[in-house]
Amino acid sequence: MSDHLARYAARNVPRYTSYPTAPHFSAEVTSSLYGSWLAALPEETDLSLYLHVPYCRELCHYCGCHTKATRKDAPLxxxxxxxxxEIELVAGHLGAQRRVRHIHWGGGTPSLLPEASLLELSGLIRVLFELTPDLEHAIELDPRYVTRRLALTLAVMGINRASLGVQDLNPDVQKAIGRVQSYEVLQAAVDHLRDAGLDALNFDLMYGLPLQTRDTILDTVARSVALQPSRIALFGYAHVPWMKKHQRLIDESTLPAPAERLAMADAAREALMDAGYVAIGLDHFARPDDSMAIALAEGRLKRNFQGYTTDQGEALIGLGVSSIGRLPAGFVQNVSDTxxxxxxxxxxxLPVNKGFTLSDDDRARADIIEQLMTSYTVDVARIAERHGLPLSHFSDSLAKLEELVADGLLTCKDAWVKITPEGRPYVRIAAAAFDAYFGKAAPSTIVPRHSMAV
Structure with missing residues (x-):
């Protein structure tokens, strides 16, 4: 194991899909405060909608999402x-019809909602909001439940991008994670979607799973690439059984060590780039003509609760149990009990029970962290100036980077921070240097625990 890997890989740091991170949300953000934030949004504000459906037919052992299993349709x-x-309630607080640039259905398995419900929900959104011509309308899917009829329904809804949960295609790994799905099932799902006109497809893969090896993940990558998805996300499995009790079903002795995890990630990354995909941030890859690769090249790439995104909406409205939204004033999160x-x-x-009111310091640090996570470089002085803060405000944060500088993982000259190629796997550690809340007790008085850095 390299000195860098030994020193950094097992450190626990946030994934930074938001700043501040969700453990620091508190009950200070109430339904009434959220309502006032919605009402105060200027009419020209472009919105994004996230709809969370917390149901699956069965619960996979590795899952870190807020979801539960149901075999019945009545709860759906x-x-x-x-x-x-809830959509009508939010629209009422917004007042005038607002533009929507991005819609994302997540879960869980949102496609488990009855066909009539999916059509009614998408129709209601079209009535209450103005959908822009460049709207990206995406949904997360379990390949095992993608039928020809579902694909046609998604097309009628206006869905134009679908993400398929692949994870791994090795039968032994699939059994170990409680997610058995053959390559033939995945191929059939892809065919159904493409036959319905849905060509923008994402695959979600994972490394660091039980029984996984460098060879098995390279086989998964090769067979995934053969189906030519537009994007591939390569997530590191986050083993957090203290948060997700069903992960205790995974035998920890079969999990790869940090050095093995990094070797898997490096090998898969190289294979994807050799196949013509553009590497995007920490864990995404896209065809050069895909909108995400174009956003990266043009400096428009963003990061939110779905990971890397092309979403340019100025306010994200979260809908459904446990969903998180972000408005200029701060974050809001819905209650987690259905x-x-x-x-x-x-x-x-409004079914909100916590959130976070942003300060100027929070907004500045969020910008710094997002730029590090999306482009591996940030001009701290420029961001400080943009937010009306002196550069000295970030002196402590810049000082925390000295260890990474000494190890050649980043450079820092005149407050311009650049992650080196060798340092990219450790970018979350660099981001944590600018996190004013990292390591501090959350509102529950418990210091949050996070997944490994690599």
Missing amino acids: EQYARSLEA GTWQRMIENGQ
């Missing part, structure tokens, strides 16, 4: 009705 139908009511969420909506109350 009731959930869809409540989701419609029954409470439904009752609040029935009472005409």
Whole structure:
């Protein structure tokens, strides 16, 4: 194991899909405060919508999402009705019809909602909001439940991008993670979607899974590339059984060590680039003609709760249980209990139970961290000036980078920080230097625990 890997890889740091991170949200953000934030949004503000559906047919052992298993359709139908009511409630607080540039359905498995519910929800959104011509309308799918009829329904809804959860194609690894799906099932799902006109496809792969090896992940990459998805996300498995108790079903002795994880990530990354994909940030890859690769080249790449994104919306509205939104004033998160969420909506109350009001310092640090995570470089002095702060405000953060500088993992000259190629796997550690809350107790008084840096 290299000195760098030994020193940094096992450190626990946030993934920085937001700043501040969700553990630091508190009950200071109430339904009424969220309502005032919505009402105060200028009419010209471009919106993004995220709809969370917390249901799957079965729960995979590795899953870190807020979801639960159901074999019945009744909870799904009731959930869809409540989701419609929440959309109407939010639209009422917004007042005038607003433009929407990006819609994302996540979960869980959002396509498990009944066909009629999916069509009604998408139709309601078209009535209450103005959808821009360049709208990206995306959905997350489980390949095992993609039928020809579902693909046609998605096309009618206006879906124009689909993300398929592949994870790994090795049968032994699949058994170990509780997600058995053959290559033939994946290929059939791809064929159904493309036959319906849905050509923009993403594959989600994972490294660091139990029983996974460098050879098995390279085989998964090769067979995935053969199906020619537009994008591939290569996520490192986050083993957090203290947060997700079902992950205790995974035998920890079968998990690869940090050095093996890094070797897998490096090998898969090289294979994807050799196949013609552009490397984007920490864990995404895209065809050169894909909108994400173009956004990277033009300096427009963003990062939010879905990871790297082309979403240019100025406010993200979260809908559904546990969903998180971001407005200029701050973050909001819905309640995580479905029954409470439904009752609040029935009472005409925005179903929020926590969030975070942003300060100028928070906004500046968020910009620094996002630029590091998306482009591996940031001009700290320029961001400080943009937010009306002296460069000395970040002296402590810049000092924390000295260890990484000494190890050749980044350079820092005149407050211009650049991650070196060798340092890219450790970019989250560099980002943590600018996190004013990292290592501090959250509102629950518990210091948050995070996944490994690599």
